[in-house]
Amino acid sequence: MCWLRPGWSDSVTAGPDELRARLEKTGYLVDDGLAIACFLALKLHRPIFCEGDAGTGKTALASALAQVLDAPLIRLQCYEGIDASQALYDWDFPRQLLHLRAAEAAGVGDAGRLESELYSRRFLIARPLLQALETQPSVLLVDEVDRADDEFEAFLLELLSEYTVTVPELGTLRASSPPVVVLTSNRTREVHDALKRRCLYHWFEHPGFERELAIVRRRQPQVTERLAAQVTAVVQTLRTQELLKPPGVAETIDWAEALDALGATELDAELAVATLGSVLKYREDAERARSLDLSAILAARGA
16 A cells, blocks of 8 residues: 555655655665655655756656655656647647548538547647646656756746646646656756745755665665675765766666676776776766776775
């Protein structure tokens, strides 16, 4: 039986600690601040705005919440130039045209009836935002909202204020129970304050060694503890360098998985250099890593 169902705000009685425990059962580890933010998002029906570097677990939070709530995850990937029709709804013009031709062949002459049939719900294609409003319960992930433009931000703010949308041909559609909304930003640009004010805010830091090691062990339990600790130690050191793109937790997990796939039970400098493509994605960053004394870093971790 799911912990929270519609309306979730009426059934939240356990508190942030219970929510954190349930998130951790999915393999997603959270600190006190994030547990409280997620709890309040459920309790108050407020979106949670997750900002931070790529690979710090923002997107994974939405997936973990969907598992906890036993709800479908509906994802809207933002990009430059996205507009309301691509995010909200569109009309199925090919099917409308087929219906029109079929009606003409059948001798239907009532123009008003034909128009109402063409612009009925059966021909409406629900995009992620409308899907989330019509699906109860659901978790809506608006990913990388910083890649969208100002006009889309304004539209999104209006939608999240009332959880309603007006389709001129059909009228106003309202969510009977608002979805849980997670917005993420890698801070490639500043998102407007109006949208942030509508949300609960949480900044995602790169975790410390112990917490990152715990995440790697949880996500890749088949990796030896020694290898997981060594990989985490090297990644922590790489983040202190002036890299074009410092590796996130996702890259730490990927590197540990890649090394395990090679049959490694521990890491040495030669193997680390050979597999840098699993953790660093720019040539300049890889060259910087090769210039480090990886043997000394591993030795400091007790290798």
